[in-house]
Amino acid sequence: MTNARKALRGVLGVAGFLLVMEALGRTGIIDPYLIPLASTILTGAARLLTNGEFLSQVGVTLSSCAIGLLLAVAVAVPLGMAMGTVPAVERSLRPLVEFLRPIPSLALLPLAMFLFLSGEQGKIALIVYTSCWPLLINTLYGLRDVDPLAKETLRSFGFGSYDVVRLVSLPSAAPFITTGVRIAASVALIVAVSVELVAGGDGIGVFVTQASSGNRRDVVLAATLWTGVIGLLVNSLLAKAESRLFRWHRARAGEEAL
């Protein structure tokens, strides 16, 4: 009941926003040339669904994000595991991490444009760089949360440290790592479109640049709309997967940890 009411209010909010924007545009309070009418943007968005060019550019952006994220997981999670289980490694690498992490990824874009001949590779490299930090930090955070009793129990039954990591540390850090993936995914999309806007190549950013140089604001905003929807979907899918896969975790840690 309350959920239905909440959803209804949300729908009313969105509909109200669209109506207000439409009215402001039609009465000329907002110049429809500067910001196209809501109805124009929505029909433009519907038309983009059958636009093969747009769909393939979306595919390019999403696949570079996916590849970048996978590579980042492959690098950051084992590194985080090593840092989290061997204190000496953590203490040695920590200063390096603290110095590298705050470097804004886009500051490395001109360098990436030199290093990688194809824009696609440069884009993926920057996505890997950006995504590594939330993954690494969340892995470390998760490992700190491991129940020491479980580790000691396994050790006293004669399991080696590899088994302790595999059977205890990794599973109990898994929810945190997934949260890291979710955070990394949203940053990856931002970095991907930024690179496309500056360096060109292929992707949503390039589609938007072309549309805006043709002065098609309605197309720019329609493409932006779809990108927002994709971001929203990816985020809520990952959040849903998180809470379903790790129901035990939420029960133990409460809402706060998520």
Add this chain to the structure above:
Amino acid sequence: MKTIVSRIAWLWILPVVLVAWEVSTRAAQAVYFPPPSVILARLHELWFSGPAAHVFLTDEAAHHLLPSLGRLVAGWAGACLVAIAAGIALGRSAVLCDVFSPLIHFFRSVPPPLLIPIFMTMTGIGTPLQLTAIVFGVSWPVLLNSLDGARYVDRQYLETCEVFGISRFRRLTRVILPAASPKIFAGLRISVALALIMMILSEFIGSTEGIGYRMLVAQSELDVPTMWTAIVLLGILGFVLNAAFLRFERHVLTWHRGARKTD
């Protein structure tokens, strides 16, 4: 004393990396990776060899560094203040919260860089563009987190306020704001990184000044050491902002940790 020494000793990796970088780039004659000594020399010459009266900043630094910093700080702080106020106002009303949440979630999911071309047609090139880009990028996560924080204030606190007849203003400053602050800070932390991204990107695309602009010029002129000085400056900027933010957060939220401990 001993802890300070051991803490500094654990920084051994930084000089090791710098020396390894210096030696290997000199040996390999890497074109795109100048040795740190070259970068430092250029950093000094280009940005910090000015007169003492100008805090050693060169004209170049005054022309590119200061506008970037000013816009970053002004845009970030302005957007955060407005977003926190709006978020708390919305969060205190269940109806408004339900009505606006989906919209805010949507705007939060739009990658802000995509709107820069649109902003550019409205504001032209220059400071207004940078400010718009930073404000838009920063607002949504801060708004969303403030709203969330203000929404779930322990009902007991609010009822206590009511029983003791505490004024609305004091209830806001003494109960709601502190209760929401951990969430607000989570939003602010994300916003610092986003503000930096939007600053650099809007300077890449639509500017004639600023660190980002200078960096892209150096890149197109194949002036690799100058490009690296910009990377170093932006890295330092990110590091300092992050450290300052963490310190501020720790200062403000000390009571929070204390309160949690006694639970």
